[in-house]
Amino acid sequence: MSQVQVNDMTLASNLYVRPTVDCRPEEIGEVGGKGVGLGSLLRAGQLVPASFVVTASAYRRYLSGGSGGMTSELATAISSAYADLCEQQGTVVPVAVRSSATLEDSVDASFAGQFKTFLGARGAEQVIAEVERCWLSALDPHVGAYQREQSDGTSACDVAVVVQELVDARSAGVMFTQHPHSGDRSIIVIEASFGLGESVVAGEVVPDLFEVNKVTRQIVRRAVGSKPHEYRLHEDGDRVERRPVEDARALERSITDEQVMALSVIAIELEKALGRGLDVEWAIGTVQGVASVDSLFTLQVRPITVAARRVDSPGGTQPLTATSSISGGNVAATPDKAIDAILGRLSRYAPGEETS
Amino acid sequence: MYPSYMLFGEELRERDEKKLWFFDQMHNPEPVYPFDVIMPESWLVSLNQYTTRVWNLPTALGIEQRIINGYLYLSPNVIDDPAMVAEREPIFQERARHYFENWDDIYNNWVNKATDCIERLKGMRFVELADREPADTVYHAKGITSTFELLTSYSRLLENMHEMAYYHFEMLNLAYGAYLTFLEFCRSQFPAITDDLVARMVAGIDVILYRPDAELRRLAARAVVLGVGDAFTQDRTPDDIIANLEATAAGKEWLSDLEQVKDPWFYYSTGAGYCHANRAWIDDMRPPFAALRDYVARVGRGEDLTRPIEHLQDERARIAEGYRALLDDEQLETFDSLLALSRQVFPFVENHNFYVEHWHHSMFFNKVRELGAVLVAGGMLEQDDDIFFLHRYEVYSVLYELQVNWSLGVGVPTRGETTWRTEVERRRGIYEGLQAWSAPPALGVPPAKVTEPITVTLFGINSETIDRWLTAEYGSDSDSALNGLAASPGVGEGRARVVQAFEELDDLIDGEVLVCPLTAPSWSIVFARIAGAVSDGGGIMSHAAIVSREYGLPAVVATGVGTKQIRNGDLIRVDGDAGIVTILERAGDSASTSIVGAEAGS
Numbered sequence: 008m009s010q011v012q013v014n015d016m017t018l019a020s021n022l023y024v025r026p027t028v029d030c031r032p033e034e035i036g037e038v039g040g041k042g043v044g045l046g047s048l049l050r051a052g053q054l055v056p057a058s059f060v061v062t063a064s065a066y067r068r069y070l071s072g073g074s075g076g077m078t079s080e081l082a083t084a085i086s087s088a089y090a091d092l093c094e095q096q097g098t099v100v101p102v103a104v105r106s107s108a109t110l111e112d113s114v115d116a117s118f119a120g121q122f123k124t125f126l127g128a129r130g131a132e133q134v135i136a137e138v139e140r141c142w143l144s145a146l147d148p149h150v151g152a153y154q155r156e157q158s159d160g161t162s163a164c165d166v167a168v169v170v171q172e173l174v175d176a177r178s179a180g181v182m183f184t185q186h187p188h189s190g191d192r193s194i195i196v197i198e199a200s201f202g203l204g205e206s207v208v209a210g211e212v213v214p215d216l217f218e219v220n221k222v223t224r225q226i227v228r229r230a231v232g233s234k235p236h237e238y239r240l241h242e243d244g245d246r247v248e249r250r251p252v253e254d255a256r257a258l259e260r261s262i263t264d265e266q267v268m269a270l271s272v273i274a275i276e277l278e279k280a281l282g283r284g285l286d287v288e289w290a291i292g293t294v295q296g297v298a299s300v301d302s303l304f305t306l307q308v309r310p311i312t313v314a315a316r317r318v319d320s321p322g323g324t325q326p327l328t329a330t331s332s333i334s335g336g337n338v339a340a341t342p343d344k345a346i347d348a349i350l351g352r353l354s355r356y357a358p359g360e361e362t363s
Numbered sequence: 364m365y366p367s368y369m370l371f372g373e374e375l376r377e378r379d380e381k382k383l384w385f386f387d388q389m390h391n392p393e394p395v396y397p398f399d400v401i402m403p404e405s406w407l408v409s410l411n412q413y414t415t416r417v418w419n420l421p422t423a424l425g426i427e428q429r430i431i432n433g434y435l436y437l438s439p440n441v442i443d444d445p446a447m448v449a450e451r452e453p454i455f456q457e458r459a460r461h462y463f464e465n466w467d468d469i470y471n472n473w474v475n476k477a478t479d480c481i482e483r484l485k486g487m488r489f490v491e492l493a494d495r496e497p498a499d500t501v502y503h504a505k506g507i508t509s510t511f512e513l514l515t516s517y518s519r520l521l522e523n524m525h526e527m528a529y530y531h532f533e534m535l536n537l538a539y540g541a542y543l544t545f546l547e548f549c550r551s552q553f554p555a556i557t558d559d560l561v562a563r564m565v566a567g568i569d570v571i572l573y574r575p576d577a578e579l580r581r582l583a584a585r586a587v588v589l590g591v592g593d594a595f596t597q598d599r600t601p602d603d604i605i606a607n608l609e610a611t612a613a614g615k616e617w618l619s620d621l622e623q624v625k626d627p628w629f630y631y632s633t634g635a636g637y638c639h640a641n642r643a644w645i646d647d648m649r650p651p652f653a654a655l656r657d658y659v660a661r662v663g664r665g666e667d668l669t670r671p672i673e674h675l676q677d678e679r680a681r682i683a684e685g686y687r688a689l690l691d692d693e694q695l696e697t698f699d700s701l702l703a704l705s706r707q708v709f710p711f712v713e714n715h716n717f718y719v720e721h722w723h724h725s726m727f728f729n730k731v732r733e734l735g736a737v738l739v740a741g742g743m744l745e746q747d748d749d750i751f752f753l754h755r756y757e758v759y760s761v762l763y764e765l766q767v768n769w770s771l772g773v774g775v776p777t778r779g780e781t782t783w784r785t786e787v788e789r790r791r792g793i794y795e796g797l798q799a800w801s802a803p804p805a806l807g808v809p810p811a812k813v814t815e816p817i818t819v820t821l822f823g824i825n826s827e828t829i830d831r832w833l834t835a836e837y838g839s840d841s842d843s844a845l846n847g848l849a850a851s852p853g854v855g856e857g858r859a860r861v862v863q864a865f866e867e868l869d870d871l872i873d874g875e876v877l878v879c880p881l882t883a884p885s886w887s888i889v890f891a892r893i894a895g896a897v898s899d900g901g902g903i904m905s906h907a908a909i910v911s912r913e914y915g916l917p918a919v920v921a922t923g924v925g926t927k928q929i930r931n932g933d934l935i936r937v938d939g940d941a942g943i944v945t946i947l948e949r950a951g952d953s954a955s956t957s958i959v960g961a962e963a964g965s
Contacts, residue, residue: 189554192689222685223560225852227940344697345541345704346463350456352544354421354448356441 023065023084027058027169037062039107039167044308051280053273053305056294057096058171059088061138063109066166069142077139085138086131089170100172100295101129101244104137106145107167126203127173127240127247134170141168172294173247174304175240178261179204179290180214184274185283187311192283194227195219195274199261201252202237204288204306212236215261219271226267231260244295266291269303277308284311364397364790366754369404369430384429384436385805388900390635392863392880394433394797397790398731398751398758401521402637402724403428403435405528413532418459419451420536426818433797436806439818462537463704470534470711477530477718481627484523484726487516489733491740492769510766517734517762521755524727531719538708545701552694553686557940559852559912564683565705566912568675570713575631575644576888578624579651580668583658585620589613592663595656601648627722633865635881636720639732639751641865643725650865654888734758741765743783752790753783804899804923845922845929847897849942850908853917855895856947859933861926876937878929881920890914895937897925897944911939919944 030038030046038046042060049055065084069076093099104125125137145166180199185192198207198214206212213232220227235257241248262270270289277285288307293299371379387403395403411425424440442448462469496508546561586592591614594607608614625645633650634641644651658668683702690698735750743761744750750758761783768777860875862868868889871877876895877886890896895917911918917939919925925944929935932950 186555191553191555193553193686194555218555220555220560221689222682225940227555227557343700345544345700346460348548348697348701349463349537349541349544349704350459352547353459353540354452354455356422357547 021084023062023068023081024088025060025062027055027060027171030060036109036165037064037167039063039109039165039169040309041105041107041169041307042167045169045171045306047281048277048305048308051277053277054302056172056174056304056306057092057100058102058169059092060107061085061088061168061170063165063167066142066145066168069139077135082135085135085170089131089134092170092172096172096295098295099129099244101127101240102134103169103171103173104128104134104141105169105171106141107169108145109165109167124205126205126238127245129245133245138168138170142166171306173240174203174290174292174294174306176203176290176292177201177301178266179288179292179306180207180261182270182274182287182289183311184278184285184287185311186218187286193221195221195271197262197267197270200232200234200237201256201261202239202250203247204290205238206234206236208288217262217267219267219274221271221275224268224271226264229260231258233257234261262291266303273303273305277305281308282310285309286311364752364754364793365395365400365430366404366756369400369428371429371431379429379807381808382427382438383805383807383809384431384438386802386900387435387437388802388804389881390637391435392900393638393640394794394800395430395435396639396751396794397754399638400430401524401755405525406532408525409528410532410536412529413536418536419455421448421451421455431806432800432802433794434800434802437818438807459537459540462534463541463708466707473530473534473711474714474718477527477715477723480523480527480530481718481723481726484520484527484723484730487520487523487730489513489516489730489737491737492765494773510769513737514759514762514766517759520727520730520734527719527723527727531715534708534711535715538712541701541708542705542712545705548697548701549686552690552698556686557849557852559849559908559939560682562908563679563912564686564702565709566679567706567710567713568672568679570710571717572713573670574717575628575651576654577670578628579654579888580658582617582621582624583655584662584668586617586655586659587662589617591617592659595652595659597656601652604652627717630722630725631717632721632725633886636724639728639748643721645725646729650868650888657888657891738762738765741769742780744787745784749784749787752787752794801927843946845897845919845925845944845946847919847922847925847942847944848908849939850920851896851911851916851918851939853895853915853939854936855893855917855939856934856936857894858950859897859929859931859935860893861929861931863926876935878925878935880926890916895919895939897922897929897935897937899923899925899927 025034025038025042027042027045028049030042032043032047035043038060045055045058045060061084065081068078068081089102092102106124125140128134128137178199178201180197181204182198183196186194186196195218197217197219199217200207200212200214207214212234214234215232216228216230217226218228219225234252235254236249236251238247238249240246273289274285274287277287286309287305290304290306291301292304293301294304391403407426407428414420414423415425422442424442427438427440429436429438442451490509492509492513499505500508542565545565546558549556549561583592586595591608591611594604594614596604599607605618608618629644629648629651631644631651632641633643633647661668687695687698731750732747735744735747738744738750738758738761739747743765753761764777764783768780771777855876857874857876858872859878860871861878862871863880865886868886871889871893873892874894876897877889877893878897879886879899881898881900890911891914893916896911897918898920899922900920908918908920917937919937919939919942922944929944929946930950933946934948934950936945936947938945
């Protein structure tokens with residue numbers, strides 16, 4: 008897989024539009040969880056499709072404008088950011104337009120999925136229309152109900168919108184940098200399917216499942232799923248379509264061992280840069296113009312929110328901030344501690360056998 | 364044939380039927396010969412005394428033994444009474460702490476005790492009775508005669524065996540306990556960690572269990588340097604090769620090197636060390652010479668046969684460092700401390716096996732054979748090995764009877780000179796019948812808990828294994844996947860070679876998968892030629908598992924029924940990461956493939 012350089016925006020930052028690389032954790036109120044995640048990926052040196060973020064200020068401006076609030080000021084900001092993105096890529100690029108809630112990706116924002124994603128918008132007019140649809144969907148009463156239940160009332164949930172070049176994905180999926188159920192930190196879990204990752208995220212297919220031991224760098228589990236359809240960018244480049252996958256291919260692996268290992272390397276790098284317990288969306292494919300060969304892109308990162316933290320560690324999730332090192336230095340072994348532990352263990356029954 | 368306390372009886376029927384009895388396939392895959400019962404009997408005493416009376420392990424009582432149709436079955440006992448646990452705990456902690464705190468000194472002294480015990484065994488002699496008492500008795504005015512010495516020597520031989528059994532278990536309970544604590548801690552932090560990875564973090568690099576094979580590799584290189592490598596041809600027996608070597612000066616030099624290596628390194632049993640029928644290299648040099656032939660050829664091709672010690676050390680450090688990096692400071696301290704102590708106690712676990720089961724027990728059985736020869740010369744038995752059809756207390760009777768006969772002088776007819784020979788013949792028939800019986804891996808009712816560290820660590824007995832064994836079907840064709848313990852990582856595929864005994868290894872073809880009741884360390888000389896290993900018995904710390912890891916061979920142990928369900932020539936896959944053996948294709952059935960399991964390979 009060849010590495011291609013996709014420069015981030017050289018966009019001028021303004022109140023309504025923000026270059027993704029500038030989306031830092033402290034700005035979650037303006038750029039939302041997805042914006043922060045993308046910014047973190049860029050700052051961690053990962054290959055990320057070109058993108059920009061329409062801020063929460065733009066959304067508030069839109070709401071304050073009354074009905075039909077897409078002012079020319081807002082439309083210009085969006086279209087000029089999109090024009091810059093296209094210019095940079097040298098073509099009119101198709102994009103994914105996604106809501107980025109300012110509460111989403113925080114502690115337990117299980118309503119995140121209620122926000123909208125539009126795949127395959129192309130041209131300024133369509134991009135502006137779909138940003139607006141994101142704003143409107145945030146006003147959907149269902150989402151509002153979730154917000155009221157989830158938030159403490161003091162911080163209202165606004166919505167930012169991420170506009171990101173769409174990868175023509177051959178395969179895509181999600182990756183957990185530690186086991187999402189057992190909490191095992193040594194295990195990377197990768198779910199993969201054909202086409203864009205939406206089929207995996209939405210649970211529409213049984214994805215291929217891979218587990219990698221971080222310590223030995225070995226694939227310890229391979230379970231090929233059943234993937235009867237895939238989402239692919241139409242050859243016209245202006246829409247995404249759901250296509251059936253032939254029966255035989257549906258049961259084939261969607262990524263190779265080499266790709267599993269390349270993803271694992273990214274998982275390890277990201278944990279080093281951002282801290283433990285991450286949920287990463289990724290895709291393998293091409294982007295318009297710049298990358299004509301398959302590349303491995305990271306599309307999104309957030310702390311694992313639903314890990315049933317079986318392994319004893321401080322509860323909750325860590326904020327997505329850069330950490331310089333993961334663990335402390337060498338701790339001198341104290342034999343007494345071990346002797347106490349062993350004597351204690353041998354004075355008890357085996358784990359799980361305490362009660363008969 | 365067997366003492367009453369090792370058989371099921373009406374007195375305890377109701378109680379015994381409610382317990383779980385598991386087949387000790389790992390140490391005694393075959394019916395136990397009456398004399399060889401000394402092995403389980405001696406550990407019944409020493410291991411259990413350490414558990415119950417010496418350490419006062421708070422939650423465990425002794426392991427019971429029963430012989431069913433000749434096969435040895437074991438049943439652990441748990442202490443359920445919280446008051447009894449509480450009462451034992453402080454005594455246990457104080458006593459065990461003393462050993463842990465002084466481990467290195469005690470271990471060094473252990474080596475001295477074990478070596479001394481072996482030296483005394485080596486010095487024992489059993490000489491056939493002469494027609495006339497040796498003249499020394501008169502001129503040294505001994506007072507006692509050679510039959511008195513014969514009987515007292517026999518008592519000393521048994522005492523020596525029992526003494527070594529104590530050393531065997533003096534430190535083993537605690538060493539396994541330390542390892543088990545580390546293993547469980549690792550699992551609590553990393554639920555997916557395999558037993559194999561934990562073992563690789565702890566295992567020693569330079570342990571004497573690998574020395575016999577290392578010596579063969581060295582001897583092979585030496586033979587090439589001395590220019591005598593050509594002597595090791597396929598068609599020659601070890602005796603032929605030795606005769607050939609004796610013809611040249613260089614050959615003689617090599618042979619003198621071999622002689623120095625033989626004691627102790629050829630006291631290396633081809634079995635687990637508990638059955639006299641598994642001969643050691645010292646008795647039958649075909650296995651080491653077959654390996655020498657292979658090694659000489661490889662050295663000739665320019666291969667370096669020395670173990671990659673540095674690589675193994677790096678790997679061990681890399682795994683430990685990898686897991687350390689994933690821990691928080693608090694857990695890291697516990698991890699480091701338990702790992703350090705596990706590494707400290709582990710040389711005992713690894714090395715005791717050579718001292719006890721290989722060096723001592725192989726020599727012990729040979730001393731018993733010497734005594735057998737005395738009985739043959741005295742007309743009591745037909746062949747030296749017939750002594751193994753008698754229980755050790757019956758042997759005392761035979762010896763006494765021999766003494767009675769000898770005392771009467773030449774020519775006086777005695778009763779019963781044929782009694783024992785007839786009895787041996789009867790038992791030989793019984794034994795052959797017992798061999799035909801297929802012993803189930805477990806019988807009875809599973810216990811609520813298993814607590815004794817050796818049961819858990821060495822035998823691999825836990826609720827999961829027990830369930831698997833109790834539900835396993837025998838000889839069923841339908842089951843194409845067998846579950847066992849993942850003992851050594853990697854995935855290997857090949858035709859199965861079901862090997863019940865060491866001698867059958869000759870049939871093995873390169874690239875086959877070895878399927879056996881258990882593998883002994885000495886079998887390692889074929890590991891370079893096979894694609895994987897599957898054993899019916901054995902835990903993660905069993906000899907088979909340790910050596911498989913050392914040789915980078917995928918292995919699944921404790922399948923319970925592998926040798927019964929897998930047939931020669933079946934195409935099987937050994938998944939040493941998942942602990943699953945899959946029968947891909949039955950022998951002579953290449954048209955149909957039955958791949959079981961949702962997991963697909965790459």
